Amino acid sequence: MEVTLRVFRFNPETDERPRWQEYRVTVEDYATVLDALIEVRESVDETLALRCSCRSHICGSCAMRINRRSGLACKTKVREVADADGVVTVEPMATMRVIKDLVVDLEPFFDKVRAVEPYLQPAGPPPEREYIASHEDMENVKGAQACILCGACVSACTVMEVDGSFLGPTALAKAWRFVADPRDAADEKRLTALSGPGGIWDCTHCFMCVEVCPKGVAPMERILDLRRRAMEAGLTDNNGSRHSQAFVDSISESGWLDETKVAIRSTSGPLELLGWAPVGIRSFVRGKVPLRHYKRPGAEHVKRIFRRLGELDGKGRRGRPGAGAGARAATPSNAPGKAGDAQ
Numbered sequence: 001m002e003v004t005l006r007v008f009r010f011n012p013e014t015d016e017r018p019r020w021q022e023y024r025v026t027v028e029d030y031a032t033v034l035d036a037l038i039e040v041r042e043s044v045d046e047t048l049a050l051r052c053s054c055r056s057h058i059c060g061s062c063a064m065r066i067n068r069r070s071g072l073a074c075k076t077k078v079r080e081v082a083d084a085d086g087v088v089t090v091e092p093m094a095t096m097r098v099i100k101d102l103v104v105d106l107e108p109f110f111d112k113v114r115a116v117e118p119y120l121q122p123a124g125p126p127p128e129r130e131y132i133a134s135h136e137d138m139e140n141v142k143g144a145q146a147c148i149l150c151g152a153c154v155s156a157c158t159v160m161e162v163d164g165s166f167l168g169p170t171a172l173a174k175a176w177r178f179v180a181d182p183r184d185a186a187d188e189k190r191l192t193a194l195s196g197p198g199g200i201w202d203c204t205h206c207f208m209c210v211e212v213c214p215k216g217v218a219p220m221e222r223i224l225d226l227r228r229r230a231m232e233a234g235l236t237d238n239n240g241s242r243h244s245q246a247f248v249d250s251i252s253e254s255g256w257l258d259e260t261k262v263a264i265r266s267t268s269g270p271l272e273l274l275g276w277a278p279v280g281i282r283s284f285v286r287g288k289v290p291l292r293h294y295k296r297p298g299a300e301h302v303k304r305i306f307r308r309l310g311e312l313d314g315k316g317r318r319g320r321p322g323a324g325a326g327a328r329a330a331t332p333s334n335a336p337g338k339a340g341d342a343q
């Protein structure tokens with residue numbers, strides 16, 4: 001089949017600005033976008049820069065944006081993404097500095113992974129014999145271990161787009177992998193660090209990392225589970241967990257969200273609230289501050305659900321010891337947990 005690759009070209013050392021370049025090549029019907037790019041480099045333009053190695057979705061080096069969506073070029077079939085005119089658009093990963101064409105600077109990405117100390121930290125001196133983890137425990141962390149550090153989730157992350165200080169989905173999924181590992185004894189230290197600025201509370205649940213991950217790691221699910229664990233560990237003196245709790249309290253009190261109350265309760269107190277005054281005034285002027293919390297039809301049913309959940313918690317039939325409603329609400333029903341935890 002014939003395909004036109006519309007490729008982002010940019011060499012910061014010689015070009016003033018990026019440009020698009022089109023290449024028309026003939027590839028096999030089963031060809032991947034990576035096959036087509038390699039064909040371009042070998043037969044048409046040897047100056048095109050791209051990264052690849054295994055060509056089998058194992059090494060993670062060929063991540064890029066294909067038709068604006070982040071993913072592995074070696075896992076994406078041309079015929080599945082070409083439009084009616086046979087055009088496929090290829091760009092480097094977003095949220096990362098371009099070194100040349102499709103090659104990005106991965107150093108900041110790996111710095112963030114290193115920052116979560118991605119290695120086992122057992123308690124006490126090394127044991128005389130190896131720690132044999134149960135099959136169940138290892139099954140639990142297997143999903144996160146599948147990460148190939150391709151960076152596609154970071155490229156797609158809507159928070160990374162605007163806030164470079166966010167640790168990001170790859171590093172947080174990696175952190176979860178060790179918090180969930182029964183051989184690791186540094187949970188408290190890890191969760192404390194992850195509860196700070198740039199950590200677990202900065203994710204906006206946009207699901208992009210879950211959607212694009214080629215290995216099913218589901219970083220957002222790991223982040224939500226880290227939040228639950230942090231709250232259960234008593235790490236609640238931060239805006240994120242206050243917001244989570246305020247959200248649940250608001251709905252259990254009135255059956256629907258009281259946005260003004262939630263915003264106020266998410267702060268640490270009057271002093272911080274004062275700092276937010278300019279934002280509050282701007283929101284008010286633009287009509288974004290609801291002045292009244294009206295009764296809504298059906299809200300009573302929602303309140304009843306919350307009451308019932310509270311009763312079930314009281315009987316120990318659901319939930320986890322020490323977990324408040326906010327902790328549970330911040331956790332999806334299918335969130336991964338430490339093996340042996342009630343799910």
Ligand code: SF4
Pocket residue numbers: 153156157158159160168169202203204205206207208209210219220223
């Ligand atoms: S769910 Fe969170 S971590 Fe994942 S892409 Fe969205 S903001 Fe980023």
Ligand code: SF4
Pocket residue numbers: 146147148149150151152153154169170173212213214215216217218219
């Ligand atoms: S979590 Fe998925 S998308 Fe993100 S780096 Fe790992 S394998 Fe790639």
Ligand code: FES
Pocket residue numbers: 051052053054055056057058059060061062063072073074075
């Ligand atoms: S070339 Fe290794 S993952 Fe694509």
